[in-house]
Amino acid sequence: MAAGLKTVILLSFVLAVGFLLIILSCALWANWLPLLVALTFVLAPLPNALFAHCGADDFSSYGETSAPVDLGRFLTAVVVVTGFALPIVLAHSEVIRPAACAMSIIGGALVYGTIQAYAAAFRQDDEYE
């Protein structure tokens, strides 16, 4: 396997930095609403993971997908956009500071990127996508 021990260590490091940024964005201003961003991004891969096994049996033609897979992708996109939009909306209505908004967005992107990169690196592949 190409992805080895170094990848695991690097990814866990990035994940820790992401969570650190999010928690710092909450704790510095004693306003714990940006923690919702972490929750959102952790939940983001869940729909795809749940619905990935519903479609695409061996008899379906190449590139054809079924409705549950579509639903999973739709929900994924919704959750990811929610993760980015939530801090912006909160900062716009002056519930949190702009700095906290930026920090939680960067942290959330790191967390989500880590999850995606982990899934891509350690996929049990004999299935595309």
Added chain:
Amino acid sequence: MSLPRSDYDPRRVCLNPFPDVNLGKHRRTIGIYLAGALFALANWTFLDAAILSAHAHPPYEDPQIPPPVHVTFADWIPGLCSLAGMLVVNLIDKDRIRGEDSGFSGDSGAVWRARLFLFIGFALMAGGLAGSISLLVLKYVLKDYAEQYTYYGYANVSQNVALMLSAIVLWIAQSAQSEYDYNLTL
């Protein structure tokens, strides 16, 4: 009746104005992700206005008069209409609308009912859009509020536009390549 392919259909007057975008096998996936993103963006635009309205305050140097207008339940109605319309449109089996040439839906009553529900869905979405525009004009523009408050109305309109775009993108993405010609000339 099976329609001839639109390339050499002699009854056609106008050429197909849609560009032939070929994204390959990922076209459906990209379209669905895009539709989901548009959907979330639409709802967050409106929620932004609602949260902003709940936290609204005059500028600090001004005398503390309360804001003249808030986002009330009336502002929610167009978005709810669009949501219901999108739900109805996407619940319809797309093979039913095409009618007899799909083979297994011989019952013409089912086709008629499917088209009726499609009409209701699109009417709900268009009604939501029209409602949001009329809300913008009647509640915000005509009353000469400050720009801070007319933003609520503009957010409402963009919510409904984005919801409609999301439904259209989803519809196009979910119709497979072989049905592509038919759905664009519907």
